[in-house]
Amino acid sequence: MIVRVRLFAIARHLAERGLWETTLPDQATIAALRRQLEREIPALAGLANRFRFAIDARYAGDCEQIPPGADVACIPPVSGG
Amino acid sequence: MNRLTYSPIDPGAAIAKVRSVDAGAVVLFLGTARQSTAGRSTSSLDYEAYPEMAAKELAALEDEARRRWNLVQCAIVHRLGHVEIGEICVAIAVSSAHRQAAFEAGKWLIDEMKRTVPIWKCENWADGSSDWVHPGLSEEGTSG
Numbered sequence: 001m002i003v004r005v006r007l008f009a010i011a012r013h014l015a016e017r018g019l020w021e022t023t024l025p026d027q028a029t030i031a032a033l034r035r036q037l038e039r040e041i042p043a044l045a046g047l048a049n050r051f052r053f054a055i056d057a058r059y060a061g062d063c064e065q066i067p068p069g070a071d072v073a074c075i076p077p078v079s080g081g
Numbered sequence: 082m083n084r085l086t087y088s089p090i091d092p093g094a095a096i097a098k099v100r101s102v103d104a105g106a107v108v109l110f111l112g113t114a115r116q117s118t119a120g121r122s123t124s125s126l127d128y129e130a131y132p133e134m135a136a137k138e139l140a141a142l143e144d145e146a147r148r149r150w151n152l153v154q155c156a157i158v159h160r161l162g163h164v165e166i167g168e169i170c171v172a173i174a175v176s177s178a179h180r181q182a183a184f185e186a187g188k189w190l191i192d193e194m195k196r197t198v199p200i201w202k203c204e205n206w207a208d209g210s211s212d213w214v215h216p217g218l219s220e221e222g223t224s225g
Contacts, residue, residue, distance in 0.1 A: 006131065008129055008130075008131055008199065008201060009129055009201035009203070009213045009215065010201075010213040010215055010218070012129075013213060047218060050215075050217060050218055054131070054134055054199070057131070057133045057134035057137055058134070058137070059197075073131050073134065073199075075131065075199050076201065076213075076215050076218065077215040077216050077217045077218055078195070078196070078197065078198060078199055078200060078201060078216075079195070079200070079201050079202040079213075079214035079215060079216060080128070080130070080135075080159055080170075080171065080194060080195060080198050080199075080200030080201070080202065081112045081159075081170065081171050081191060081194055081195040081200075081202075
């Protein structure tokens, strides 16, 4: 399946794009997505283990499966306020 | 009131949102853009958000605070985009029957917001460089 991942802040800046599109096996987990991110965007390899991920605008753990067509986002440590 | 805004925040509007004849206390917290951080001079800030998720998370925090402290009302509004020094970055207004709940809920709301809501700050330093702020990430490689 094709997974589209929104990138923000340092992730967007270092990847030089706001949207990363990748292909993963069906029922792939967030953990697999994280490993794929490290492989496909080397600029983020050293930081990816500190990023959280969201599926359909809520935080998702590493074991969660990504539903087809989900709205996925990469969430670097937040700094609002 | 929208919880995320690209326009200057009006603290009076935040207070008006929570004032009530049922409240004996209104607490307002304002986060404002500071001129220096760790001895380094800042010229301005830029905020970015994952807007759909940030709005949802802020609403969920308000709901949780109302439940935990039995508040009369609470309201959070966060600025996005370019912010000049001295401007308001975030306003949190809380009202309750008695002051302790409003103080406690206000502190909890800003602490939780800074921990969980997908909003990011970029410091534009006076020397012309910029850094995304990511607590816990190494300094190296975060220059923007």
